[in-house]
Amino acid sequence: MKVEQVLHMKGGVGKDSYGNNSTHPRTVISMVKPVLGESMVELYSAMSSVECLKIADLGCSAGPNTLLVVSEIIDIIDETCQRLKRPPPCLQAFLNDLPGNDFNAIFSCSLPSFYESLEREKGTEFGNNCFVAGVPGSFYGRLFPPNSLHFVHSSYAIMWTSKAPKELVSEKGSALNKGNICVAKTSPPAVFEAYLEQFKRDFALFLRCRADEIVPGGHMLLTTMGSIKSNDPLSIWEFVGLKLNEMVVEGLIGDEKLESFDLPYYAATGEELRSVIEAEGSFELQRLEAFNMDWDDYIKKADGNRVLDKAARAAIIARDIRAVGEPILASHFGEDIMDDLFRRFEHDVLDYMEAHKCQYINIVMSLTKKDI
Amino acid sequence: MKVEQVLHMKGGVGKDSYGNNSTHPRTVISMVKPVLGESMVELYSAMSSVECLKIADLGCSAGPNTLLVVSEIIDIIDETCQRLKRPPPCLQAFLNDLPGNDFNAIFSCSLPSFYESLEREKGTEFGNNCFVAGVPGSFYGRLFPPNSLHFVHSSYAIMWTSKAPKELVSEKGSALNKGNICVAKTSPPAVFEAYLEQFKRDFALFLRCRADEIVPGGHMLLTTMGSIKSNDPLSIWEFVGLKLNEMVVEGLIGDEKLESFDLPYYAATGEELRSVIEAEGSFELQRLEAFNMDWDDYIKKADGNRVLDKAARAAIIARDIRAVGEPILASHFGEDIMDDLFRRFEHDVLDYMEAHKCQYINIVMSLTKKDI
Numbered sequence: 076m077k078v079e080q081v082l083h084m085k086g087g088v089g090k091d092s093y094g095n096n097s098t099h100p101r102t103v104i105s106m107v108k109p110v111l112g113e114s115m116v117e118l119y120s121a122m123s124s125v126e127c128l129k130i131a132d133l134g135c136s137a138g139p140n141t142l143l144v145v146s147e148i149i150d151i152i153d154e155t156c157q158r159l160k161r162p163p164p165c166l167q168a169f170l171n172d173l174p175g176n177d178f179n180a181i182f183s184c185s186l187p188s189f190y191e192s193l194e195r196e197k198g199t200e201f202g203n204n205c206f207v208a209g210v211p212g213s214f215y216g217r218l219f220p221p222n223s224l225h226f227v228h229s230s231y232a233i234m235w236t237s238k239a240p241k242e243l244v245s246e247k248g249s250a251l252n253k254g255n256i257c258v259a260k261t262s263p264p265a266v267f268e269a270y271l272e273q274f275k276r277d278f279a280l281f282l283r284c285r286a287d288e289i290v291p292g293g294h295m296l297l298t299t300m301g302s303i304k305s306n307d308p309l310s311i312w313e314f315v316g317l318k319l320n321e322m323v324v325e326g327l328i329g330d331e332k333l334e335s336f337d338l339p340y341y342a343a344t345g346e347e348l349r350s351v352i353e354a355e356g357s358f359e360l361q362r363l364e365a366f367n368m369d370w371d372d373y374i375k376k377a378d379g380n381r382v383l384d385k386a387a388r389a390a391i392i393a394r395d396i397r398a399v400g401e402p403i404l405a406s407h408f409g410e411d412i413m414d415d416l417f418r419r420f421e422h423d424v425l426d427y428m429e430a431h432k433c434q435y436i437n438i439v440m441s442l443t444k445k446d447i
Numbered sequence: 448m449k450v451e452q453v454l455h456m457k458g459g460v461g462k463d464s465y466g467n468n469s470t471h472p473r474t475v476i477s478m479v480k481p482v483l484g485e486s487m488v489e490l491y492s493a494m495s496s497v498e499c500l501k502i503a504d505l506g507c508s509a510g511p512n513t514l515l516v517v518s519e520i521i522d523i524i525d526e527t528c529q530r531l532k533r534p535p536p537c538l539q540a541f542l543n544d545l546p547g548n549d550f551n552a553i554f555s556c557s558l559p560s561f562y563e564s565l566e567r568e569k570g571t572e573f574g575n576n577c578f579v580a581g582v583p584g585s586f587y588g589r590l591f592p593p594n595s596l597h598f599v600h601s602s603y604a605i606m607w608t609s610k611a612p613k614e615l616v617s618e619k620g621s622a623l624n625k626g627n628i629c630v631a632k633t634s635p636p637a638v639f640e641a642y643l644e645q646f647k648r649d650f651a652l653f654l655r656c657r658a659d660e661i662v663p664g665g666h667m668l669l670t671t672m673g674s675i676k677s678n679d680p681l682s683i684w685e686f687v688g689l690k691l692n693e694m695v696v697e698g699l700i701g702d703e704k705l706e707s708f709d710l711p712y713y714a715a716t717g718e719e720l721r722s723v724i725e726a727e728g729s730f731e732l733q734r735l736e737a738f739n740m741d742w743d744d745y746i747k748k749a750d751g752n753r754v755l756d757k758a759a760r761a762a763i764i765a766r767d768i769r770a771v772g773e774p775i776l777a778s779h780f781g782e783d784i785m786d787d788l789f790r791r792f793e794h795d796v797l798d799y800m801e802a803h804k805c806q807y808i809n810i811v812m813s814l815t816k817k818d819i
Contacts, residue, residue: 208541
């Protein structure tokens with residue numbers, strides 16, 4: 076299984092699509108907005124002579140969030156220009172994701188309405204000077220020419236590693252992480268080590284590639300799912316693993332099928348992230364913050380703090396996690412069992428949350444490219 | 448009907464898709480290769496200090512031709528670098544088409560194999576320094592930041608105007624071009640005038656937009672379907688119109704349905720093209736050449752000069768024209784009649800060719816952006 080071919084959000088516009096089930100990442104993006112604002116204002120104020128500001132969103136997915144960050148950046152630049160009495164710059168925005176991402180949906184649905192509302196809200200001066208392009212490919216490799224970007228953004232993407240660590244399969248071919256699909260409480264230490272090493276390699280490569288592409292003094296804002304302690308992942312994928320396990324016990328999934336599957340996913344701690352950034356050396360870490368959210372926090376907030384009942388919240392969490400996980404899970408376990416799997420997930424998730432302290436740990440990092 | 452939503456080649460990978468029926472434009476691209484080579488060598492030799500060569504292909508479609516021009520350009524640069532003993536530059540290539548184009552197919556099918564063969568044939572020095580992006584939008588508007596491109600290519604695209612001329616419907620609402628779908632021998636002079644004016648406005652706008660985007664001294668290579676005399680269209684779309692007419696006579700299509708349809712298509716003469724370029728004023732026309740091809744010439748050539756029989760040739764021509772025309776025709780006349788329409792086309796096209804002198808007139812133009 077090549078991760079590049081199966082790791083993408085669920086495309087299209089159906090009720091199960093990522094486009095219709097992406098409130099959680101949207102909430103995270105809006106929570107990070109103040110840090111984005113700070114970073115952009117600092118960058119833009121320092122770059123008085125830039126004719127065209129070039130930005131990239133890595134892991135943009137396809138849906139209502141895809142152009143959200145670009146819109147926020149435009150708002151910030153617009154305010155800054157008005158304050159500094161400068162004319163708005165030209166903006167070129169590159170949307171990146173893996174080739175399996177639904178770029179057609181972005182180009183034919185999201186983008187036309189984005190351009191329309193841009194012109195309506197900011198007038199033609201900005202509206203006619205914003206150019207969006209799509210760039211397919213893995214961000215664990217070069218995507219852009221040298222020194223060609225001023226700002227890079229990525230939200231909820233770098234916790235997906237380039238592949239599951241090969242060390243999870245022993246030399247004799249037996250699986251180390253039996254019964255789990257990611258680092259879980261019952262995983263042996265070697266599993267945690269393997270995932271951590273994979274993450275470190277990938278994140279260092281990510282930084283090295285971006286260092287080539289970003290101009291000196293350029294900024295980068297990364298948000299990722301993280302952990303408080305690296306061996307206490309509190310991961311929602313661990314819970315998906317529990318449900319898969321149930322289905323193995325009931326004979327609906329073969330034992331070896333679950334054994335041979337590992338998600339390319341690692342939720343790093345702040346310390347782990349910081350140490351990779353320092354070791355790689357191209358970027359100055361300006362700020363690193365963590366904020367916690369209960370698994371269903373974003374639903375309450377998204378609904379104006381009206382508390383939805385348990386069943387409604389469970390249904391939303393299940394749909395959201397399905398929109399993210401289905402393509403990669405179905406490629407291994409088959410499309411057939413997906414309904415059953417996520418029905419179980421929906422049925423049990425709130426009880427599990429009540430019994431455990433289930434939180435997403437979000438880590439946001441603001442970095443600047445060193446001038447070396 | 449918004450042209451932007453319906454004017455695109457037939458997507459996907461099916462037997463009727465443009466991807467599988469695009470030998471004709473491929474043949475044209477290869478015939479133009481010497482002119483491309485001349486233009487690129489001249490451009491590249493003059494630009495010794497360019498770190499990253501930025502090129503765009505406008506109206507790239509989706510299929511085996513999509514990255515053909517980029518590949519040819521890479522070959523030319525590679526040869527030129529070897530001759531001049533320069534290291535290969537970085538290359539950023541933008542693929543543009545309307546938002547309805549199947550960019551997913553380009554990104555997930557064409558592009559991975561393009562990168563693979565690039566690395567295999569040119570090694571990592573070139574292979575790791577070529578960056579491809581997709582840019583959706585109409586080229587009758589700005590697509591790129593100012594002064595951001597060195598070379599623009601477009602093949603078989605600018606004969607599609609931004610819309611059918613509104614003058615084709617009289618103030619009283621009656622159709623001027625009854626029974627035809629484009630400029631045809633039976634069209635009244637006002638129809639020809641309206642199409643010509645539409646083309647002039649659109650082509651001037653195209654040039655003005657590219658003038659903003661291309662650096663001074665930058666090059667542009669345009670290939671389009673043209674005419675020998677502007678009122679002697681010899682157009683294959685005229686023949687499609689005849690078949691639609693047949694179906695009106697047989698009661699399969701309503702009279703008013705055909706009356707209210709006009710293709711956004713105009714095949715200009717060399718003189719018409721030259722005069723728009725001169726009037727717009729941003730570009731120097733270095734070269735304008737026309738070459739004629741019988742409607743079935745490309746099939747003979749594509750098959751190593753083995754002459755296919757009449758039926759086989761007719762089937763290929765019908766499939767090729769269907770891959771281009773079906774989306775826009777079906778959006779007006781309905782999907783249902785497409786099989787019937789192209790069956791009639793296939794049945795009669797070779798007889799029509801024998802009775803008339805049916806040729807494609809291809810016009811290739813090499814332009815340079817003036818340094819003003």
